[in-house]
Amino acid sequence: MxxxxxxxxxxxxxxxxxxxxxxxxxxxxxxxxxxxxxxxxxxxxxxxxxxxxxxxxxxxxxxSRKIAPWQLGVAASILLIATLTFLLKNGSQGLYEEYYSPYPNFEVTVLRGEDEGALIAQAYKAYDEAKYGLAAEKFAEFLEQNSENVPSRFFYGVTLMEAREFDAAITNFNLVFESDPNDYVDAARWYAALSFIKIGDHTSAISLLDQLENSDDFGERAKKLKQQL
Amino acid sequence: MRISFSKREHDLLERIRSGDEKAMERIYNEYRNEFIGWGVENHSISEQDALDHYQDTITIFFEKVMNGTLQEIESSVKTYLFGIGKNRILQQFQKENTRLRHEEGVHEHYRFLAEKELNDIYTSAIEKTAGMFSLLGEKCKEILKLFYFDKKSMTEIASVMNFKSEGVARTSKKRCLEKIREEMTKERNGG
CATH class of the missing domain: 1.10.287 (Helix Hairpins)
Structure with a gap:
């Protein structure tokens, strides 16, 4: 049987x-x-x-790889600066690209026939379609009226990372930790740690990675990333 | 005449099947521009819509290769991809919901789910599993993926995961299911 x-x-x-x-x-x-x-x-x-x-x-x-011919001169200068930055920061910026991918949305699924017009549904739909700029706008608008909504706060943080607004992303992830316990605490720590790496604050990143050591989902990654920092 | 994948494509498919991200990215980049150009020119859709269709098409392709549904086809990878893409564009597939389509397919196959109480259990289990999958822990994720997505037998799972026997694999899978069931019960009881 x-x-x-x-x-x-x-x-x-x-x-x-x-x-x-x-x-x-x-x-x-x-x-x-x-x-x-x-x-x-x-x-x-x-x-x-x-x-x-x-x-x-x-x-x-x-x-991120696409460069037009007229930009080559600018690109060369950027490359020089990037190389210096890379050397100064021990190559850790590359780690961000290696470890970052947007968190998958399982929070809201917009079913056919349901109210796709609802602001929050529009935010998650844009997020699912990788239209992060639009998603960020919708999440921000939704959070104005629903500031305590933890999942939206978390996903808003990820959309800010996509927009390279790392300080703002960290502020939002902090609000997620402050609402502990919730399902997004570990994920928020992980994304905040990556944001700190991106802005060069390794001390804060390591502190967050330490807190993830026993996390089922992020523990292994956190240990590996910490060793590479 | 039966045209099978060239050796190069066959090797790429093997690598995709084993989850090799570089091979996936290579396929993604190889056909992207041509697909978008073809969509814009032949189906009068915008570049952004063509890109959306391409991303959906390639996701379906990877899914089919990884779960073993697609092992051999009578064409090249390119012909196959453009075939899926054409269907998607013509049917405006992207406007329908993935989950709804998925459920319709399952209901067609497992007719006993038509009974309301069973359908409620089924729907609730989908929501809970999809919602907590990434938080289940690596071991549970792997076992559940191997069994439900890759359709591996318990003997194969025991071998892949270095369990002593298929009995151990079966017990581990049951424990993972219990975690999901507990969450469903908590939710039903309002906790």
């Missing part, structure tokens, strides 16, 4: 055997099956969201 259940959930049980299998399920087993199928769909959606976020990252890297 265990093996058949696994095959059924994974879609490996032949279609013609479905009704026989379903007919044998007790009421409790049917509920268990519904639960696991939901978990399966949830995992598939989460993995897909991670893939989509990765694809958006590829696009951002392209944009």
């Amino acid at each position: 265990e093996d058949s259940s696994e095959k059924y959930i994974q879609g490996k049980l032949p279609e013609k055997e479905h009704s026989t299998f379903e007919g044998k399920l007790s009421e409790e087993e049917s509920k268990e099956m519904a639960f696991e199928l939901g978990v399966k769909s949830g995992v598939e959606l989460a993995v897909k969201a991670e893939l989509k976020s990765k694809v958006a990252q590829f696009e951002r890297r392209r944009s």
